[in-house]
Amino acid sequence: MSAVASFAEIVATKEMVQTVVFSLIAGIGVTLIFSVAIWGAARFVDLSQEERPLAAGIAALAAAIALLAVLAAIVVGVVVMTSK
Amino acid sequence: MSSDVILVLVVGTALAFDFTNGFHDTANVVATSISTGAARPQVAIAIASLLNFVGAFISISVAATVANDVVDAGVITPTIVFAGLIGAIAWNLVTWYLGLPSSSSHALIGGVVGSAVAAAGFQVIIAEGLVGKVLIPALIAPVVAFVAAGASIGLAYRVVGKQRPGIVSRGFKYGQVVSGGMLALAHGTNDAQKTMGVITLALIANGSLAAGSNPPVWVIASSAAAIALGTYSGGWRIIKTTGTRIIKMDAAQGFTSQGAGAAVILTSTHFGFPLSTTHVINGGVMGAGAAKRLSAVRWGVAGNIVFAWVLTLPAAALIGAATYGVTSLFGNGAVGPVVVSVLALVAIGAAFVRRAQRGAPVPVQSG
Numbered sequence: 001m002s003a004v005a006s007f008a009e010i011v012a013t014k015e016m017v018q019t020v021v022f023s024l025i026a027g028i029g030v031t032l033i034f035s036v037a038i039w040g041a042a043r044f045v046d047l048s049q050e051e052r053p054l055a056a057g058i059a060a061l062a063a064a065i066a067l068l069a070v071l072a073a074i075v076v077g078v079v080v081m082t083s084k
Numbered sequence: 085m086s087s088d089v090i091l092v093l094v095v096g097t098a099l100a101f102d103f104t105n106g107f108h109d110t111a112n113v114v115a116t117s118i119s120t121g122a123a124r125p126q127v128a129i130a131i132a133s134l135l136n137f138v139g140a141f142i143s144i145s146v147a148a149t150v151a152n153d154v155v156d157a158g159v160i161t162p163t164i165v166f167a168g169l170i171g172a173i174a175w176n177l178v179t180w181y182l183g184l185p186s187s188s189s190h191a192l193i194g195g196v197v198g199s200a201v202a203a204a205g206f207q208v209i210i211a212e213g214l215v216g217k218v219l220i221p222a223l224i225a226p227v228v229a230f231v232a233a234g235a236s237i238g239l240a241y242r243v244v245g246k247q248r249p250g251i252v253s254r255g256f257k258y259g260q261v262v263s264g265g266m267l268a269l270a271h272g273t274n275d276a277q278k279t280m281g282v283i284t285l286a287l288i289a290n291g292s293l294a295a296g297s298n299p300p301v302w303v304i305a306s307s308a309a310a311i312a313l314g315t316y317s318g319g320w321r322i323i324k325t326t327g328t329r330i331i332k333m334d335a336a337q338g339f340t341s342q343g344a345g346a347a348v349i350l351t352s353t354h355f356g357f358p359l360s361t362t363h364v365i366n367g368g369v370m371g372a373g374a375a376k377r378l379s380a381v382r383w384g385v386a387g388n389i390v391f392a393w394v395l396t397l398p399a400a401a402l403i404g405a406a407t408y409g410v411t412s413l414f415g416n417g418a419v420g421p422v423v424v425s426v427l428a429l430v431a432i433g434a435a436f437v438r439r440a441q442r443g444a445p446v447p448v449q450s451g
Contacts (some may be wrong), residue, residue, distance in 0.1 A: 005194075015355040016216075016220065016221065018226065018351075018355065019224075019225075019228075019273075019348075019351050019352050019355055019357065020224065021222070022347075022351045023225075023228050023229075023232060023344075023347045023348040023351045024228065024231065024232050024235075024347075024372065026345035026347035026350075026351065027229070027232030027233065027236055027340075027343055027346075027347035027348065028232055028235050028236045028239065028344075030343050030347070031236035031237075031240055031339065031340050031344075032236070032239050032240070032243070032254075034255075034259050034339070035239065035240040035244050035336075036243060036307050037255070038243075038244050038247070038251070038252055038255035038256065039243050039244050039247060040260075041251060041255060042247035042248055042251040042252060042255075043247070045248075045251060046248070050386050052196055058274075068171075070262075070338035074262065075345075076321065077266075077350060078269075079141070080354065081142050081273070081350055081353065081354055082142050082143065082209065
Protein backbone atom coordinates (compact mmCIF):
# COMPACT_ATOMS: atom_id res chain seq x y z
CA MET A 1 0.00 0.00 0.00
CA SER A 2 2.86 2.37 0.85
CA ALA A 3 4.42 1.66 -2.57
CA VAL A 4 1.16 2.65 -4.25
CA ALA A 5 1.00 5.77 -2.10
CA SER A 6 4.60 6.66 -2.96
CA PHE A 7 3.93 6.15 -6.66
CA ALA A 8 0.80 8.30 -6.48
CA GLU A 9 2.86 11.00 -4.79
CA ILE A 10 5.55 10.86 -7.47
CA VAL A 11 3.07 10.91 -10.35
CA ALA A 12 1.37 14.15 -9.23
CA THR A 13 -1.97 12.37 -9.47
CA LYS A 14 -4.11 15.43 -8.96
CA GLU A 15 -2.51 17.35 -11.83
CA MET A 16 -2.59 14.28 -14.09
CA VAL A 17 -6.29 13.65 -13.43
CA GLN A 18 -7.04 17.33 -14.02
CA THR A 19 -5.07 17.24 -17.26
CA VAL A 20 -6.98 14.22 -18.53
CA VAL A 21 -10.39 15.54 -17.47
CA PHE A 22 -9.89 19.10 -18.76
CA SER A 23 -8.34 17.86 -22.02
CA LEU A 24 -11.30 15.57 -22.68
CA ILE A 25 -13.85 18.23 -21.75
CA ALA A 26 -12.15 20.88 -23.89
CA GLY A 27 -11.38 18.60 -26.84
CA ILE A 28 -14.78 16.91 -27.02
CA GLY A 29 -16.82 19.88 -25.81
CA VAL A 30 -15.51 22.39 -28.34
CA THR A 31 -16.01 19.97 -31.24
CA LEU A 32 -19.53 19.14 -30.08
CA ILE A 33 -20.54 22.79 -29.75
CA PHE A 34 -18.91 23.70 -33.07
CA SER A 35 -20.81 20.82 -34.71
CA VAL A 36 -24.02 22.33 -33.34
CA ALA A 37 -23.02 25.64 -34.94
CA ILE A 38 -22.53 23.93 -38.30
CA TRP A 39 -25.79 22.01 -37.86
CA GLY A 40 -27.58 25.31 -37.16
CA ALA A 41 -26.05 26.98 -40.23
CA ALA A 42 -26.95 24.03 -42.45
CA ARG A 43 -30.52 23.92 -41.12
CA PHE A 44 -30.81 27.70 -41.57
CA VAL A 45 -29.98 27.36 -45.28
CA ASP A 46 -32.38 24.45 -45.79
CA LEU A 47 -35.26 26.01 -43.84
CA SER A 48 -34.80 29.36 -45.58
CA GLN A 49 -35.11 27.62 -48.95
CA GLU A 50 -38.26 25.88 -47.67
CA GLU A 51 -39.58 29.36 -46.76
CA ARG A 52 -39.94 28.61 -43.04
CA PRO A 53 -38.55 31.85 -41.58
CA LEU A 54 -39.31 31.18 -37.90
CA ALA A 55 -37.64 27.76 -37.87
CA ALA A 56 -34.77 29.17 -39.94
CA GLY A 57 -34.36 31.99 -37.43
CA ILE A 58 -34.23 29.55 -34.51
CA ALA A 59 -31.59 27.46 -36.35
CA ALA A 60 -29.55 30.60 -37.05
CA LEU A 61 -29.82 31.62 -33.38
CA ALA A 62 -28.65 28.17 -32.28
CA ALA A 63 -25.69 28.45 -34.68
CA ALA A 64 -24.79 31.92 -33.41
CA ILE A 65 -24.99 30.90 -29.74
CA ALA A 66 -22.89 27.79 -30.39
CA LEU A 67 -20.30 29.83 -32.27
CA LEU A 68 -20.09 32.37 -29.44
CA ALA A 69 -19.72 29.51 -26.96
CA VAL A 70 -16.79 28.11 -28.95
CA LEU A 71 -15.10 31.52 -29.06
CA ALA A 72 -15.71 31.97 -25.33
CA ALA A 73 -14.19 28.54 -24.61
CA ILE A 74 -11.07 29.45 -26.60
CA VAL A 75 -10.70 32.80 -24.84
CA VAL A 76 -11.16 31.18 -21.42
CA GLY A 77 -8.59 28.53 -22.36
CA VAL A 78 -5.97 31.10 -23.33
CA VAL A 79 -6.70 33.24 -20.24
CA VAL A 80 -6.28 30.19 -17.99
CA MET A 81 -3.00 29.39 -19.75
CA THR A 82 -1.62 32.86 -19.20
CA SER A 83 -2.81 33.10 -15.59
CA LYS A 84 -0.15 30.75 -14.20
CA MET B 85 36.14 33.26 -18.88
CA SER B 86 36.12 29.57 -19.86
CA SER B 87 32.68 29.03 -18.28
CA ASP B 88 31.37 31.99 -20.30
CA VAL B 89 32.66 30.36 -23.49
CA ILE B 90 30.84 27.15 -22.55
CA LEU B 91 27.69 29.15 -21.75
CA VAL B 92 27.78 30.78 -25.18
CA LEU B 93 28.18 27.33 -26.76
CA VAL B 94 25.22 26.04 -24.72
CA VAL B 95 22.96 28.94 -25.70
CA GLY B 96 23.92 28.64 -29.38
CA THR B 97 23.44 24.87 -29.38
CA ALA B 98 20.11 25.12 -27.55
CA LEU B 99 18.78 27.70 -30.00
CA ALA B 100 19.95 25.58 -32.93
CA PHE B 101 18.12 22.65 -31.36
CA ASP B 102 15.01 24.82 -30.99
CA PHE B 103 15.25 25.85 -34.65
CA THR B 104 15.44 22.22 -35.81
CA ASN B 105 12.51 21.37 -33.52
CA GLY B 106 10.35 23.94 -35.33
CA PHE B 107 11.76 22.84 -38.70
CA HIS B 108 10.85 19.19 -38.10
CA ASP B 109 7.45 19.87 -36.58
CA THR B 110 6.03 22.21 -39.22
CA ALA B 111 4.54 19.24 -41.06
CA ASN B 112 2.75 17.96 -37.98
CA VAL B 113 1.26 21.34 -37.14
CA VAL B 114 0.02 22.36 -40.59
CA ALA B 115 -0.49 18.98 -42.28
CA THR B 116 -4.19 18.53 -41.60
CA SER B 117 -5.08 22.13 -42.51
CA ILE B 118 -3.30 21.78 -45.85
CA SER B 119 -4.51 18.28 -46.64
CA THR B 120 -8.19 19.17 -46.12
CA GLY B 121 -7.81 22.38 -48.11
CA ALA B 122 -8.69 24.53 -45.09
CA ALA B 123 -5.71 26.82 -45.75
CA ARG B 124 -3.20 27.39 -48.51
CA PRO B 125 0.26 26.09 -47.54
CA GLN B 126 1.85 29.54 -47.50
CA VAL B 127 -0.90 30.93 -45.26
CA ALA B 128 -0.94 27.91 -42.93
CA ILE B 129 2.83 28.03 -42.47
CA ALA B 130 2.94 31.80 -41.93
CA ILE B 131 0.18 31.59 -39.30
CA ALA B 132 1.84 28.58 -37.64
CA SER B 133 5.17 30.44 -37.42
CA LEU B 134 3.56 33.53 -35.93
CA LEU B 135 1.52 31.56 -33.40
CA ASN B 136 4.53 29.42 -32.44
CA PHE B 137 6.29 32.70 -31.64
CA VAL B 138 3.33 34.03 -29.62
CA GLY B 139 2.83 30.69 -27.89
CA ALA B 140 6.34 30.78 -26.47
CA PHE B 141 5.40 33.85 -24.42
CA ILE B 142 2.18 32.65 -22.79
CA SER B 143 3.54 30.28 -20.16
CA ILE B 144 6.77 29.33 -18.38
CA SER B 145 5.52 26.29 -16.45
CA VAL B 146 7.23 23.76 -18.72
CA ALA B 147 10.49 25.74 -18.70
CA ALA B 148 10.37 25.73 -14.90
CA THR B 149 9.91 21.94 -14.90
CA VAL B 150 12.87 21.37 -17.24
CA ALA B 151 15.10 23.83 -15.35
CA ASN B 152 14.25 22.80 -11.78
CA ASP B 153 12.36 19.50 -11.54
CA VAL B 154 14.22 16.93 -13.67
CA VAL B 155 17.80 17.10 -12.38
CA ASP B 156 19.27 18.78 -9.31
CA ALA B 157 20.22 22.25 -10.60
CA GLY B 158 22.61 22.66 -7.68
CA VAL B 159 25.14 20.17 -9.06
CA ILE B 160 24.69 20.95 -12.76
CA THR B 161 27.45 22.72 -14.71
CA PRO B 162 27.23 24.36 -18.15
CA THR B 163 29.37 21.51 -19.51
CA ILE B 164 26.77 18.98 -18.32
CA VAL B 165 24.00 20.90 -20.09
CA PHE B 166 26.16 21.17 -23.21
CA ALA B 167 26.82 17.41 -23.22
CA GLY B 168 23.08 16.76 -22.79
CA LEU B 169 22.26 18.96 -25.77
CA ILE B 170 24.84 17.20 -27.92
CA GLY B 171 23.34 13.87 -26.84
CA ALA B 172 19.89 15.02 -27.96
CA ILE B 173 21.13 16.42 -31.28
CA ALA B 174 23.20 13.31 -31.98
CA TRP B 175 20.22 11.02 -31.34
CA ASN B 176 17.99 13.17 -33.53
CA LEU B 177 20.64 13.01 -36.24
CA VAL B 178 20.90 9.21 -35.98
CA THR B 179 17.13 8.73 -36.15
CA TRP B 180 16.84 11.24 -39.00
CA TYR B 181 19.58 9.38 -40.89
CA LEU B 182 17.86 6.03 -40.37
CA GLY B 183 14.38 7.44 -41.02
CA LEU B 184 13.17 6.39 -37.55
CA PRO B 185 10.48 8.38 -35.76
CA SER B 186 11.74 10.03 -32.60
CA SER B 187 10.84 12.77 -30.16
CA SER B 188 13.13 15.81 -29.95
CA SER B 189 11.69 16.60 -26.52
CA HIS B 190 12.41 13.17 -25.09
CA ALA B 191 15.89 13.27 -26.63
CA LEU B 192 16.55 16.63 -24.97
CA ILE B 193 15.49 15.47 -21.52
CA GLY B 194 17.22 12.10 -21.95
CA GLY B 195 20.46 13.79 -23.01
CA VAL B 196 20.52 16.15 -20.04
CA VAL B 197 19.68 13.34 -17.58
CA GLY B 198 22.40 11.10 -19.08
CA SER B 199 25.15 13.70 -18.93
CA ALA B 200 24.10 14.72 -15.41
CA VAL B 201 24.23 11.12 -14.21
CA ALA B 202 27.65 10.64 -15.82
CA ALA B 203 28.92 13.72 -14.02
CA ALA B 204 27.33 13.41 -10.61
CA GLY B 205 25.71 9.98 -10.27
CA PHE B 206 22.11 8.82 -10.14
CA GLN B 207 21.33 10.91 -7.06
CA VAL B 208 21.24 13.96 -9.35
CA ILE B 209 17.94 12.76 -10.82
CA ILE B 210 14.78 14.18 -9.26
CA ALA B 211 12.61 11.04 -9.57
CA GLU B 212 9.40 12.87 -8.74
CA GLY B 213 9.94 15.31 -11.60
CA LEU B 214 11.33 12.86 -14.16
CA VAL B 215 8.71 10.17 -13.63
CA GLY B 216 5.76 12.27 -12.52
CA LYS B 217 6.15 15.25 -14.83
CA VAL B 218 7.88 13.75 -17.87
CA LEU B 219 7.53 9.98 -18.29
CA ILE B 220 3.95 9.38 -17.17
CA PRO B 221 2.43 12.44 -18.92
CA ALA B 222 4.38 11.52 -22.09
CA LEU B 223 2.72 8.10 -21.98
CA ILE B 224 -0.79 9.28 -21.15
CA ALA B 225 -1.10 12.42 -23.30
CA PRO B 226 -1.17 10.76 -26.75
CA VAL B 227 -3.78 8.28 -25.47
CA VAL B 228 -5.95 11.13 -24.18
CA ALA B 229 -5.64 12.90 -27.55
CA PHE B 230 -6.60 9.63 -29.29
CA VAL B 231 -9.70 9.20 -27.11
CA ALA B 232 -10.72 12.87 -27.30
CA ALA B 233 -10.41 12.96 -31.11
CA GLY B 234 -12.19 9.61 -31.51
CA ALA B 235 -15.09 10.62 -29.28
CA SER B 236 -15.26 14.08 -30.87
CA ILE B 237 -15.48 12.84 -34.44
CA GLY B 238 -18.15 10.30 -33.43
CA LEU B 239 -20.26 13.05 -31.87
CA ALA B 240 -19.65 15.44 -34.76
CA TYR B 241 -20.81 12.90 -37.33
CA ARG B 242 -23.95 12.25 -35.26
CA VAL B 243 -24.76 15.97 -35.05
CA VAL B 244 -24.08 16.95 -38.68
CA GLY B 245 -24.36 13.56 -40.38
CA LYS B 246 -27.68 14.26 -42.07
CA GLN B 247 -26.81 17.75 -43.27
CA ARG B 248 -25.55 18.69 -46.71
CA PRO B 249 -21.90 17.64 -47.07
CA GLY B 250 -20.91 20.87 -48.81
CA ILE B 251 -22.00 23.12 -45.97
CA VAL B 252 -20.62 20.78 -43.32
CA SER B 253 -17.25 20.52 -45.03
CA ARG B 254 -17.02 24.28 -45.52
CA GLY B 255 -17.94 24.85 -41.86
CA PHE B 256 -15.25 22.53 -40.56
CA LYS B 257 -12.70 24.07 -42.95
CA TYR B 258 -13.42 27.49 -41.42
CA GLY B 259 -13.14 25.86 -38.00
CA GLN B 260 -9.76 24.42 -38.94
CA VAL B 261 -8.34 27.91 -39.35
CA VAL B 262 -8.96 28.36 -35.62
CA SER B 263 -8.14 24.80 -34.49
CA GLY B 264 -4.93 24.84 -36.57
CA GLY B 265 -4.01 28.17 -35.00
CA MET B 266 -4.62 26.80 -31.52
CA LEU B 267 -2.45 23.79 -32.32
CA ALA B 268 0.41 26.04 -33.49
CA LEU B 269 0.02 28.14 -30.34
CA ALA B 270 0.07 25.00 -28.19
CA HIS B 271 3.13 23.68 -30.03
CA GLY B 272 5.02 26.93 -29.52
CA THR B 273 4.19 27.15 -25.85
CA ASN B 274 5.23 23.59 -24.97
CA ASP B 275 8.21 23.03 -27.27
CA ALA B 276 9.89 26.44 -27.07
CA GLN B 277 9.76 26.22 -23.28
CA LYS B 278 11.98 23.13 -23.26
CA THR B 279 14.76 25.17 -24.83
CA MET B 280 14.07 28.00 -22.40
CA GLY B 281 14.33 25.50 -19.54
CA VAL B 282 17.67 24.13 -20.73
CA ILE B 283 19.17 27.60 -21.23
CA THR B 284 17.86 28.64 -17.80
CA LEU B 285 19.43 25.52 -16.30
CA ALA B 286 22.77 26.49 -17.89
CA LEU B 287 22.46 30.06 -16.59
CA ILE B 288 21.78 28.74 -13.08
CA ALA B 289 24.72 26.35 -13.38
CA ASN B 290 26.95 29.22 -14.50
CA GLY B 291 25.89 31.33 -11.52
CA SER B 292 24.23 33.90 -13.78
CA LEU B 293 20.82 33.15 -12.22
CA ALA B 294 19.75 32.02 -8.76
CA ALA B 295 18.45 28.45 -8.36
CA GLY B 296 14.71 28.25 -8.97
CA SER B 297 14.72 31.33 -11.23
CA ASN B 298 12.36 31.72 -14.16
CA PRO B 299 13.75 32.24 -17.67
CA PRO B 300 14.82 35.85 -18.38
CA VAL B 301 12.99 37.74 -21.13
CA TRP B 302 15.89 37.44 -23.60
CA VAL B 303 15.80 33.66 -23.23
CA ILE B 304 12.04 33.58 -23.87
CA ALA B 305 12.31 35.92 -26.87
CA SER B 306 15.26 34.11 -28.47
CA SER B 307 13.63 30.68 -27.98
CA ALA B 308 10.38 32.00 -29.46
CA ALA B 309 12.23 33.45 -32.46
CA ALA B 310 14.23 30.25 -33.04
CA ILE B 311 11.20 27.95 -33.06
CA ALA B 312 9.19 30.38 -35.23
CA LEU B 313 12.03 30.69 -37.76
CA GLY B 314 12.43 26.92 -37.76
CA THR B 315 8.72 26.46 -38.38
CA TYR B 316 8.79 28.94 -41.26
CA SER B 317 11.92 27.39 -42.82
CA GLY B 318 10.61 23.85 -42.46
CA GLY B 319 7.38 24.88 -44.11
CA TRP B 320 8.88 25.59 -47.50
CA ARG B 321 10.35 22.11 -47.58
CA ILE B 322 6.94 20.69 -46.71
CA ILE B 323 5.13 22.59 -49.45
CA LYS B 324 7.10 20.66 -52.06
CA THR B 325 6.12 17.29 -50.65
CA THR B 326 2.64 17.99 -49.35
CA GLY B 327 0.91 16.12 -52.15
CA THR B 328 2.57 12.80 -51.44
CA ARG B 329 3.28 12.71 -47.73
CA ILE B 330 0.14 13.91 -46.01
CA ILE B 331 -2.61 11.48 -45.16
CA LYS B 332 -5.97 12.40 -46.63
CA MET B 333 -8.73 13.13 -44.13
CA ASP B 334 -11.97 15.07 -44.22
CA ALA B 335 -12.35 18.54 -42.71
CA ALA B 336 -14.27 17.26 -39.66
CA GLN B 337 -11.47 14.80 -38.86
CA GLY B 338 -8.90 17.56 -39.34
CA PHE B 339 -10.79 19.85 -36.98
CA THR B 340 -11.25 17.20 -34.27
CA SER B 341 -7.67 15.95 -34.40
CA GLN B 342 -6.29 19.50 -34.19
CA GLY B 343 -8.75 20.45 -31.45
CA ALA B 344 -7.96 17.37 -29.36
CA GLY B 345 -4.21 17.87 -29.80
CA ALA B 346 -4.39 21.54 -28.87
CA ALA B 347 -6.56 20.80 -25.81
CA VAL B 348 -4.18 18.15 -24.49
CA ILE B 349 -1.00 20.17 -25.13
CA LEU B 350 -2.37 23.41 -23.68
CA THR B 351 -3.74 21.69 -20.57
CA SER B 352 -0.50 19.78 -20.02
CA THR B 353 1.51 22.97 -20.52
CA HIS B 354 -0.57 24.70 -17.86
CA PHE B 355 0.50 22.04 -15.36
CA GLY B 356 4.13 22.19 -16.54
CA PHE B 357 4.30 18.79 -18.28
CA PRO B 358 6.88 18.76 -21.12
CA LEU B 359 5.34 16.53 -23.81
CA SER B 360 6.31 15.22 -27.20
CA THR B 361 3.87 17.47 -29.06
CA THR B 362 4.00 15.37 -32.20
CA HIS B 363 3.13 12.19 -30.34
CA VAL B 364 0.06 14.02 -29.07
CA ILE B 365 -0.82 15.35 -32.53
CA ASN B 366 -0.35 11.86 -34.00
CA GLY B 367 -2.56 10.47 -31.24
CA GLY B 368 -5.30 12.91 -32.26
CA VAL B 369 -4.96 12.09 -35.97
CA MET B 370 -5.09 8.36 -35.27
CA GLY B 371 -8.11 8.77 -32.98
CA ALA B 372 -10.01 10.71 -35.64
CA GLY B 373 -9.06 8.11 -38.25
CA ALA B 374 -9.79 5.05 -36.11
CA ALA B 375 -13.25 6.30 -35.12
CA LYS B 376 -14.22 6.38 -38.79
CA ARG B 377 -12.41 3.27 -39.98
CA LEU B 378 -9.82 1.24 -38.07
CA SER B 379 -7.95 0.35 -41.24
CA ALA B 380 -7.53 4.07 -42.03
CA VAL B 381 -4.86 4.27 -39.36
CA ARG B 382 -1.28 3.40 -40.28
CA TRP B 383 -0.75 1.09 -37.31
CA GLY B 384 2.78 0.32 -38.47
CA VAL B 385 3.66 3.97 -38.02
CA ALA B 386 2.02 3.89 -34.58
CA GLY B 387 4.17 0.88 -33.68
CA ASN B 388 7.32 2.67 -34.83
CA ILE B 389 6.42 5.69 -32.70
CA VAL B 390 6.00 3.49 -29.61
CA PHE B 391 9.30 1.72 -30.36
CA ALA B 392 11.12 5.02 -30.80
CA TRP B 393 9.46 6.40 -27.67
CA VAL B 394 10.88 3.56 -25.59
CA LEU B 395 14.32 3.87 -27.18
CA THR B 396 14.79 7.66 -27.30
CA LEU B 397 15.22 8.52 -23.61
CA PRO B 398 17.84 5.85 -22.81
CA ALA B 399 19.66 6.28 -26.13
CA ALA B 400 19.92 10.05 -25.82
CA ALA B 401 20.95 9.58 -22.17
CA LEU B 402 23.75 7.22 -23.17
CA ILE B 403 25.03 9.61 -25.86
CA GLY B 404 24.78 12.52 -23.41
CA ALA B 405 26.78 10.53 -20.85
CA ALA B 406 29.39 9.55 -23.44
CA THR B 407 29.68 13.17 -24.60
CA TYR B 408 30.27 14.30 -21.04
CA GLY B 409 32.95 11.62 -20.75
CA VAL B 410 34.70 12.96 -23.87
CA THR B 411 34.57 16.59 -22.70
CA SER B 412 35.99 15.50 -19.32
CA LEU B 413 39.08 14.12 -21.05
CA PHE B 414 40.07 17.73 -21.75
CA GLY B 415 39.57 18.90 -18.17
CA ASN B 416 37.00 21.31 -16.79
CA GLY B 417 37.64 24.20 -19.18
CA ALA B 418 36.18 25.17 -22.52
CA VAL B 419 38.53 22.99 -24.60
CA GLY B 420 36.35 19.86 -24.29
CA PRO B 421 33.09 21.52 -25.37
CA VAL B 422 34.86 23.33 -28.23
CA VAL B 423 36.40 20.07 -29.50
CA VAL B 424 33.04 18.28 -29.21
CA SER B 425 31.30 21.17 -31.04
CA VAL B 426 33.75 20.93 -33.94
CA LEU B 427 33.37 17.13 -34.08
CA ALA B 428 29.57 17.48 -33.97
CA LEU B 429 29.56 19.99 -36.83
CA VAL B 430 31.77 17.69 -38.92
CA ALA B 431 29.48 14.72 -38.16
CA ILE B 432 26.35 16.70 -39.04
CA GLY B 433 27.91 17.89 -42.31
CA ALA B 434 29.01 14.37 -43.21
CA ALA B 435 25.57 12.94 -42.43
CA PHE B 436 23.84 15.54 -44.61
CA VAL B 437 26.21 14.95 -47.52
CA ARG B 438 25.87 11.16 -47.26
CA ARG B 439 22.11 11.39 -46.90
CA ALA B 440 21.86 13.71 -49.89
CA GLN B 441 23.88 11.24 -51.98
CA ARG B 442 21.61 8.35 -50.97
CA GLY B 443 18.33 10.27 -51.20
CA ALA B 444 16.45 11.89 -48.35
CA PRO B 445 14.50 9.69 -45.94
CA VAL B 446 10.99 10.56 -44.77
CA PRO B 447 11.64 11.09 -41.09
CA VAL B 448 8.98 11.50 -38.46
CA GLN B 449 11.01 13.56 -36.03
CA SER B 450 8.80 14.96 -33.39
CA GLY B 451 8.56 17.51 -30.68
